[in-house]
Amino acid sequence: MPPESTNGAGRRSGGGLAVPMAWLCAEYLADQYLTAAGLTDPGSLEHRASLRALALTVHLSGEPGADAWLGLTAHEAGWPDWVEERLAAAEAEDPDGPDLALARDTWRALRETWVHAADLDGLPGTGPGLTVDETARAWLPAWRLGLPLAHLAVWLS
Numbered sequence: 001m002p003p004e005s006t007n008g009a010g011r012r013s014g015g016g017l018a019v020p021m022a023w024l025c026a027e028y029l030a031d032q033y034l035t036a037a038g039l040t041d042p043g044s045l046e047h048r049a050s051l052r053a054l055a056l057t058v059h060l061s062g063e064p065g066a067d068a069w070l071g072l073t074a075h076e077a078g079w080p081d082w083v084e085e086r087l088a089a090a091e092a093e094d095p096d097g098p099d100l101a102l103a104r105d106t107w108r109a110l111r112e113t114w115v116h117a118a119d120l121d122g123l124p125g126t127g128p129g130l131t132v133d134e135t136a137r138a139w140l141p142a143w144r145l146g147l148p149l150a151h152l153a154v155w156l157s
Contacts, residue, residue, distance in 0.1 A: 020098035026059035027051070030150070037153035045115060049146030050153065052106045053079075057150065059103055060086035066154050073151035080143065083107055110143035117145050 030051050034040065040047040057072050060083060073079060087107060090100050119138035 018098045020102050023055070023059055023099040023102040027055040029058055030054035033153045033157055034150070037156045039149055039153055039156075045142075046145060046149060049110065049113075049115070049142040050149035051146070052110050053143055053146035054150035054153065056083060056103060056106050056110070059099065060090070066157060069154050070151065073147055073154065075148065075151075079147055080111075110146065111141050113142040114139050115142055115145050116140075 033054060034047060034050055035042070040050060053073070054069070057069050057079075061068050061072060071077065072082060084107075087100070087104060090097070090103070094100060116137050117140055118134045119136045119140075
């Protein structure tokens with residue numbers, strides 16, 4: 001079955017609504033990783049942000065496998081720039097794809113939703129015994145909250 005199944009009634013055969021199978025599979029897989037890791041309560045803002053970040057990573061990576069996703073979601077790996085580049089490449093290939101529409105909407109939500117969360121960038125350094133002062137909060141785009149959780153969920157799997 002092609003990634004965008006239409007059950008014989010889609011773009012490939014005369015019009016109709018295409019089902020974004022690639023996106024739905026990426027979202028399902030992301031949810032499985034997050035649920036197994038148990039880092040957040042399903043339905044919480046943290047869970048939604050990490051689900052969106054991981055689903056976007058899985059969908060845009062084109063490479064199945066936790067190792068690739070760990071590298072892409074690592075701190076300071078340039079994830080937002082990578083997402084922008086991959087979305088632009090996908091748009092050039094198929095500007096009307098239903099998977100692309102969901103990926104773009106997800107990226108817009110991650111960029112435009114701001115959360116008041118612990119300031120992870122304000123950490124004094126790294127090392128064992130490092131604690132996060134959760135009273136030091138900052139306004140962050142949702143992807144900055146979701147990406148570390150997505151990374152940790154994949155790492156724990």
